[in-house]
Structure formats: C-alpha cells, structure tokens
Amino acid sequence: MIKRAIIIVLDGFGVGELPDANKYGDVGSNTLLGIYNKAHPNLPNMKKLGLYNIDGININNKIEKSIGAYGKATETCEGKNSPVGHWEICGYVKKPGFKTYPQAFPKEIIDEFIKEAGINGILCNEVGSGTEILKRFGEEHIKTGYPIIYTSADSVFQIAAHEDVIPVEKLYEICKVARKILDNPKYNVGTVIARPFLGDKAENFVRTYNRRDFESATFGKTMLDVIIEEDKEADVIAIGKIEDLFVGRGITKAIHTNGNSDGIEKTIEYIKKDFKGLIFTNLVDFDMLYGHRNNVKGYSEALEYFDSKLPEIMSNLKDDDMLIITADHGNDPTTPSTDHSREYIPILIYGKQIKENVNIGTRKTYADISATILDLFNLSKLENGTSFKNEILVF
Numbered sequence: 001m002i003k004r005a006i007i008i009v010l011d012g013f014g015v016g017e018l019p020d021a022n023k024y025g026d027v028g029s030n031t032l033l034g035i036y037n038k039a040h041p042n043l044p045n046m047k048k049l050g051l052y053n054i055d056g057i058n059i060n061n062k063i064e065k066s067i068g069a070y071g072k073a074t075e076t077c078e079g080k081n082s083p084v085g086h087w088e089i090c091g092y093v094k095k096p097g098f099k100t101y102p103q104a105f106p107k108e109i110i111d112e113f114i115k116e117a118g119i120n121g122i123l124c125n126e127v128g129s130g131t132e133i134l135k136r137f138g139e140e141h142i143k144t145g146y147p148i149i150y151t152s153a154d155s156v157f158q159i160a161a162h163e164d165v166i167p168v169e170k171l172y173e174i175c176k177v178a179r180k181i182l183d184n185p186k187y188n189v190g191t192v193i194a195r196p197f198l199g200d201k202a203e204n205f206v207r208t209y210n211r212r213d214f215e216s217a218t219f220g221k222t223m224l225d226v227i228i229e230e231d232k233e234a235d236v237i238a239i240g241k242i243e244d245l246f247v248g249r250g251i252t253k254a255i256h257t258n259g260n261s262d263g264i265e266k267t268i269e270y271i272k273k274d275f276k277g278l279i280f281t282n283l284v285d286f287d288m289l290y291g292h293r294n295n296v297k298g299y300s301e302a303l304e305y306f307d308s309k310l311p312e313i314m315s316n317l318k319d320d321d322m323l324i325i326t327a328d329h330g331n332d333p334t335t336p337s338t339d340h341s342r343e344y345i346p347i348l349i350y351g352k353q354i355k356e357n358v359n360i361g362t363r364k365t366y367a368d369i370s371a372t373i374l375d376l377f378n379l380s381k382l383e384n385g386t387s388f389k390n391e392i393l394v395f
Contacts, residue, residue: 002353002376002393003320006271006279007089007369008313010306011082012287014330014343015072016056021342024080025153026330029341031291033058034334039300045310046303049325049348055362056344068350069392071360073368075329076384080342081154083190083215085328086245086282090222091370091382098155098190098216102127105151112181113149117174121146128152129338130195131293134160135202141165142200147174153339155190157182160207163196168210171196179214190216209258211288213244221382223370224250227278230379234277239266242280252277260285260302264309271316278373282328291331292338299333314350322351322376324369353394360388 014031021027032051035041036059043051050070052061077084078097087094104125114122123137123146130150137148141162148160157178161171175194182189192214199205224236228250235252240263243254255270257263260283267281283306290299317323330343345366364386371385376393 001320002322002351003276004278004318004322005373005376006267006317006321006323007281008267008323008325009086009089009280009282010286010303010325010327011282011284012291012329012331012340013303013327013346014332014341015054015327015346016344017330018075018342018344024342025337026080026341026343029330029332029335029337029343031330031332031341031343032346034332035296035300035303038296038334041300041303041307043303043307045307045314046325046348049310049350050357050359051346051348053359054346055359065357067356068348068354069358069360070349071347071363071388072344073326073347073363073366074344075342076365076367079155079190080329080340081156081190082213082241082282082287082328083219083245085345085366086242087219087222088366088384089326089328089369090224090246091367091374091384092220092222093365093367093384094219099188100153100155101151101189102153105149105157109181109187110149113178116181117177119147119174123148125149126151129292130158130160130207134197134205134207138162138197138199138202138205147171148195153337155188156193157189157191158193158195160195160197163198163208163210168194168196172212175212175214179216183216183218213241215245215247217247217249222246222250223374223382224278224280226374226379226382227377228252231277231377234377235275236277237270237275237279239263239270239279240282241284242282245282259289260306264306264313268309268313268316271313271318271321287331287340291333291340294333294335294338296333317351319352322349322354322373324349326366326369349392354392355394358392360391363388
C-alpha cells in the first residue's frame, strides 16, 4: 500500500492548449512543444517516465515502454493561475473565477489602498510584464518611494518595491492591507503578490526570491485538509510557495525555497525522512524566471536540470512511495504573450508499486490527482475528481 505521495509541480509546464483556450487568448499555446521545437532539451528521464507518450504530444520521441504511468489532465476551474491550478489538483474547483482587470485597477481600489496603507501615492497601475514595468518605473520609485502597482491577464494585484526603499517586511505589511481590501467580493481579486527587487538603474533591476503571494482564502475543502483531519499520524510537507497558495491551511510543515535547485534539494531531503503523508513541492523558476520572460533557452536548461536530478529523486523513494510530476497551468515562452496559458498539464507517475507502461489518458480534471491519492490513503473522497488507482497500482 502507498503510504506517501510526493507531488512535484513544474510551475507553468503545460502540454498543449485546452479546448477553451480561445476564451483566454491562448490558441496555439503549447509549452512543451514550443520549447522542444526551439531549444531541443534533452530529457531522458522524463522520457523514460512517458512524457512524450502522452496523448496528443506531437513530438517524435516516444518510447516502447515507459517505467511508470503517464497521462494529462484538463483544467476545469475558471482561470489559469497557480492558486486555482493547485487548488484543483487538490480537489477544489474554483467557479466562478476571480475577476481580472484588463484596464488596470479602478480609482476606488487605488484610493482605498493608498489610504489604508498610509502611503502618499503609487506608480504605474497598468497591465503588463513586470520586467518591463520595472524598467519604466523602477528609477522613479527609488526617487519617490511610491510602490509600483500592476496586474496581468490573471487576477493579481502586484506590488513591486526596491528592497532598500521599502524593506521586505514593510512590503509584506502593505500587501496584507491590499489583501484585506481585495477580499471584498465586489473586487474579487485572487492574489496579491509582493515583488521586491534590487539594482540601481533600469538595465540592472532584478526581482528577488523574497517574492511572497497573499492568496484569497475563498476556496473549499482540499486533499490537504482531509489528510490532516482524518489521519493524525500523517504530515503534509509544503515546499516552495505551496504554503502561500493554501494560506497555510492543511499543512503541518512549510519550507520556503530560493528557486528550483533549492526546492529540489529540499524535496530530496524530505523524501529521505521517515514519515507518512504528502510532500507537495512547487518549482517556481519555470514560470517566474523563464515563462513570464519568454526565455526559451532558460526554460529548456531548467527542464534539463530538473531531469538530471530525477534519478536521485527516484532512487531515494521508499517502497511505499509514489511520485507524481505535474504542473498547474501553462506558460509558453515561445508565444508573444508573457502571461500564463490555458493548457493541459502532464501527469507522470512512478514508484515501486506503480505499474509500468500505463497510459491513464486525458483526465477530465486536475482533481483526479487528489482523488487518486485519497483513494490510495483510504481517506474520504472529495466532490471533484475520479481516482485512477486501479489503473496504476500493482496489486
């Protein structure tokens, strides 16, 4: 029987546009295919797991027999960002979705934010790429001390500030002010993001790993809640930004990380420990550093690095462990957009008790992942998701 599940989310690693991609402006997006065609990453270990055998992957690199199970899943929530993607993986489907602000934030939100945060003003309030906005407004921010406010195609209220102008802890405080304001159902914003940066001029501004997400708490019961409520001996270990995405709920231990490499090492460290339950890791660099910046080469190299660490991850798995590699949405760096993309996510499954060469097909919802884990743990089923335990488990 499986006693531990290890989920590793490659943030923004989609495997092809969803049928409703046209509603999100994402027709033609395919993160994996775009990167493969332009940068030709060498991913021998994910290949062995069945990455290129997933239905609809138009890459001529299939293998005759995978060492695990593989498939892909459809996003059914409304949106295409990390919170709703992770929530759906864990069994909660967000409907209706959060509100987006394609014309930037209305004056009433900005005025209330300035008043409640006790600041003299803000800069920007536009829709756009964070790196470009820093180039345009970063130097003025250093002179004035005003925080930079911007949004994207997602439901996000992003606050950028230089760490030497607005210290990180102060930035977090004003983000909490914004979060309280934006919890108003009238505004319905999903995420407030602290975007600290460093540098002294436009050409060398760089965002730091002190980023922090302040999510809306308007989500229902998830797999994480079920695990800790029904199994008092189980742990839920959150690595990376998982704690932020779930506002700390359903988590017994949280480990924040400085990028992919740190997240991978922390995951291996906890795989080696003896406990039962769940390790839930988010590797953010794919999305934050490469997808949003249309950096195909960087994304490709990050995939190769993760793939190179897979043998170490897999060799440390215990006999009753199950590894799932997946994603939360797409972020195709080969398209003109710098936003997330509405895509299928891959599901690669491996473990001593997992059958080889099993195609679980195209799942109707990301929530099939949590339904399967809860089924394997003999815990209560949530409303969403269908277990594929019987398809993958060696009995």
